[in-house]
Amino acid sequence: ETGVTQSPTHLIKTRGQQVTLRCSSQSGHNTVSWYQQALGQGPQFIFQYYREEENGRGNFPPRFSGLQFPNYSSELNVNALELDDSALYLCASSLLPNTGELFFGEGSRLTVL
Amino acid sequence: SQQGEEDPQALSIQEGENATMNCSYKTSINNLQWYRQNSGRGLVHLILIRSNEREKHSGRLRVTLDTSKKSSSLLITASRAADTASYFCASDPNAGGTSYGKLTFGQGTILTVHP
DSSP, rough: OOOOOOSSEEEEEEEEEEEEEEOOTTTTOEEEEEEEEEETTTEEEEHHHEEEEEEEEOOOOTTTEEEOOOSSSSEEEEEEEOOOGEEEEEEEOOOSSSSOOOOOOOEEEEEEE | OBBBEEEOSSEEEEETEEEEEEOOOSSOSSSSEEEESSSSEEEEEEEEETTTTTEEETTTTEEEEETTOOHHHHHHHHHHGGGEEEEEEEEEEEOOOTTTTOOOEBBOOEEEEEE
């Protein structure tokens, strides 16, 4: 158990809809990173939030956005869903400044029809 | 986006045998990490090796790092059926206090350990 919780665990949306995924960080961690993992692939970095500010972004379009709250919980929002957005979305918390070890939640599996 | 490569893509062994997985990455790194994932669930951190280290041990795990070849290997000794999972290497390209944790993952190695 990492202490990182994500919700919902599974959800189904249709193309063009919007989705919000939620993450509660491990106690004491100040950083949240989000990753997208397509079936059979390794996770890809979406973005990271540190002290409520975006602290780096991967190669994802602006329709992927996020928030980090004062209690260090986080949301990932995806607008105008596309079929290729179907994936496992993983949230990971960590403590910066420190080494880059990440503590992952179990993920939210999104299916876009 | 760029991802590292892992080799082999799948590995099937018997309990008690050793399992070796290899990883290559593309950019200079601060550290390299290995994670384990069971059946599409969350990833679990196994071990981290810094760019100035060449070898590291943790229990039955041994990791090596060759920065000149941009490669790493993970050895699991005396494997068990419970080691069956996907294993991913992840490179952390940045140095500096607030730049850690933006990892580039490999494609993964699926390890199956038969009882």
